[in-house]
Amino acid sequence: MSDTERLSYESRWDRSAATPEEALIAVDGSASEAVLKRTGEWNAGQVKAALDLQPTDRVLELGCGVGRIGLELLPHCAEWHGADISNNMLQVAREWLGDSGRVKLHKLDRTELTGLEDDYFDKAYCVAVFIHMDKEDVYLYLRELARVLKPGGRMYFETWNLDDSVGWRRWMMEVNAWAANEQRRRKDVSRNQFTVIDELRLFLEHAGLTEVASFTHSAWLQVVAALEPDADSLEAMRENVEANAGTIRYSEHWNHLFRGVIEVLCGDREMQSLLEELGTREDPETALFRDYLKEQVRRARSLESQ
Amino acid sequence: MSEEQIYESRWDGSADSPDKARVAVDGSPDEQTLRHTGAGGARLLKAALDIQPTDRVFELGCGVARVGRELAPDCAEWHGADISRNMLRVAGERLRGFDNTHLHKLDRTELKGLKDDYFDKAYAVAVLIHLDKEDVLLYLHELARVLKPGGLLYFDTWNLAHEAGWKRWLLEVDHWASSDQSQRKDVSRNQFSVLKEIRLYLEHAGLTDVAVGTESPFLQVIAARQPSPVDLASLRRRVEKHEKEIFYSARWGELFSIVMDLINGRADVDAVLADLERRDDEDSAQFRDYIRAQFKAEK
Numbered sequence: 001m002s003d004t005e006r007l008s009y010e011s012r013w014d015r016s017a018a019t020p021e022e023a024l025i026a027v028d029g030s031a032s033e034a035v036l037k038r039t040g041e042w043n044a045g046q047v048k049a050a051l052d053l054q055p056t057d058r059v060l061e062l063g064c065g066v067g068r069i070g071l072e073l074l075p076h077c078a079e080w081h082g083a084d085i086s087n088n089m090l091q092v093a094r095e096w097l098g099d100s101g102r103v104k105l106h107k108l109d110r111t112e113l114t115g116l117e118d119d120y121f122d123k124a125y126c127v128a129v130f131i132h133m134d135k136e137d138v139y140l141y142l143r144e145l146a147r148v149l150k151p152g153g154r155m156y157f158e159t160w161n162l163d164d165s166v167g168w169r170r171w172m173m174e175v176n177a178w179a180a181n182e183q184r185r186r187k188d189v190s191r192n193q194f195t196v197i198d199e200l201r202l203f204l205e206h207a208g209l210t211e212v213a214s215f216t217h218s219a220w221l222q223v224v225a226a227l228e229p230d231a232d233s234l235e236a237m238r239e240n241v242e243a244n245a246g247t248i249r250y251s252e253h254w255n256h257l258f259r260g261v262i263e264v265l266c267g268d269r270e271m272q273s274l275l276e277e278l279g280t281r282e283d284p285e286t287a288l289f290r291d292y293l294k295e296q297v298r299r300a301r302s303l304e305s306q
Numbered sequence: 307m308s309e310e311q312i313y314e315s316r317w318d319g320s321a322d323s324p325d326k327a328r329v330a331v332d333g334s335p336d337e338q339t340l341r342h343t344g345a346g347g348a349r350l351l352k353a354a355l356d357i358q359p360t361d362r363v364f365e366l367g368c369g370v371a372r373v374g375r376e377l378a379p380d381c382a383e384w385h386g387a388d389i390s391r392n393m394l395r396v397a398g399e400r401l402r403g404f405d406n407t408h409l410h411k412l413d414r415t416e417l418k419g420l421k422d423d424y425f426d427k428a429y430a431v432a433v434l435i436h437l438d439k440e441d442v443l444l445y446l447h448e449l450a451r452v453l454k455p456g457g458l459l460y461f462d463t464w465n466l467a468h469e470a471g472w473k474r475w476l477l478e479v480d481h482w483a484s485s486d487q488s489q490r491k492d493v494s495r496n497q498f499s500v501l502k503e504i505r506l507y508l509e510h511a512g513l514t515d516v517a518v519g520t521e522s523p524f525l526q527v528i529a530a531r532q533p534s535p536v537d538l539a540s541l542r543r544r545v546e547k548h549e550k551e552i553f554y555s556a557r558w559g560e561l562f563s564i565v566m567d568l569i570n571g572r573a574d575v576d577a578v579l580a581d582l583e584r585r586d587d588e589d590s591a592q593f594r595d596y597i598r599a600q601f602k603a604e605k
Contacts, residue, residue, distance in 0.1 A: 008489070162503060198467065206472065
């Protein structure tokens with residue numbers, strides 16, 4: 001069967017992770033383990049800062065994939081749990097992180113954190129996961145995350161921001177792909193879907209979560225929320241997020257770099273011209289994009305020469 | 307047949323007989339009811355779009371021409387487009403005798419064969435609620451294309467930010483949560499929006515927001531293609547004057563919310579009806595009849 005459109009969400013991700021190498025690429029497009037490690041470090045830094053991660057914390061990642069972020073967070077928390085819909089992804093995560101002691105992996109079967117206890121976690125997060133989901137699933141998972149968090153617990157997640165010029169541009173890739181499609185099959189079950197902060201606020205409110213802070217000025221909506229925080233701790237959480245905003249949020253420069261990547265993907269710009277723009281600048285964001293892109297070029301060439 | 311349902315086959319399947327087609331459109335059990343609800347829809351559209359005898363009017367997702375049948379006598383040309391051939395077959399029969407009507411079979415999210423800058427007015431009622439967001443935006447682009455500059459558009463979609471809209475959405479969410487999830491969600495399930503999102507779509511499709519109704523589970527939008535500032539001001543004044551005929555009232559939204567509570571078993575039908583008996587507004591009377599028919603008749 002080659003019709004990917006008919007796949008359920010689970011089989012979609014299992015197929016993308018049929019081999020460990022494919023799993024790496026499916027996670028964030030990183031073409032090598034070295035680059036994947038760096039993007040993992042970057043996201044882990046955001047999560048750590050957003051959640052004010054403590055050595056005593058029990059932490060849950062929804063949609064952990066190969067454990068890219070968990071690997072970085074494990075040294076800084078008491079327990080790390082990763083949940084994913086794909087067995088193949090979890091297989092790789094198991095090799096990387098083990099599945100005993102302070103690490104626990106959970107195989108999901110549906111939009112539900114089956115087997116996970118109520119009020120168990122201090123912190124939870126979800127990165128580059130909601131972007132692939134229908135709204136029903138985003139909301140159901142937020143409800144589940146609220147369930148497994150302790151009262152006062154905190155969560156961080158991000159998703160695509162339609163109300164941003166780069167976010168919109170990214171969405172147009174989806175729209176244009178569909179417009180060019182013969183439309184005799186349904187849209188990809190895991191295609192990228194987009195939202196606006198107003199919608200997320202409704203989801204949070206109805207899931208019983210309190211918005212601590214959100215960043216809305218990039219292609220990503222980034223949200224820190226808490227379960228039933230008292231007034232003092234909410235205040236403290238807000239101060240913490242504000243103090244760490246520079247680490248948590250995608251900067252204007254990051255958004256600009258991402259726009260460049262979209263232009264290359266859309267064929268509006270040569271990869272070479274983007275790499276030249278990035279030049280030899282050594283700020284960490286530019287360096288990460290440059291290395292990510294160079295690895296893509298290297299991989300594309302090696303595929304060509306095979 | 308385990309064949310994957312796409313949007314077209316979904317609606318063709320619902321319209322493989324004239325009776326089924328009618329029910330799929332708005333639940334009307336007979337032609338008389340359909341004429342009645344169609345007339346209500348036509349009244350709203352005449353008020354929203356100021357339909358004139360010289361107007362060329364376009365309906366996206368016309369189904370069996372429930373509304374078109376009632377508008378055709380009052381405009382120069384009425385065109386209806388639909389993805390379902392079966393729906394259009396019924397529409398063709400219902401429109402027999404009107405030589406100013408045209409039906410267009412759609413194959414994809416595109417108004418293929420329809421000319422640029424042709425229509426004075428366009429509308430889509432209870433259609434965008436069933437579409438993925440990609441299709442909503444693509445159709446808005448297409449509607450902008452076929453409208454003349456200065457042309458007017460009316461559409462509605464589900465309003466997630468309204469209490470009753472949220473309750474309606476929860477029906478979808480709960481349905482999914484209790485399904486075994488081995489199949490994908492229904493291709494034509496109800497999908498929901500917030501106003502901000504709709505405004506982004508309008509802006510990018512080259513449409514100007516004239517007026518919006520947000521007091522009910524439906525976002526009701528009147529938009530214009532490139533209106534001059536003077537035209538826009540007068541369009542807005544006109545809509546304001548006819549507001550009550552166009553936009554569902556807050557009371558209507560409240561009543562819809564009560565219907566959701568009845569469906570969810572969170573309200574008692576006799577208590578609701580008893581309360582509605584005591585009210586004399588038009589919306590209460592309409593809902594009283596509806597609730598009686600839906601929730602009492604089966605007993």
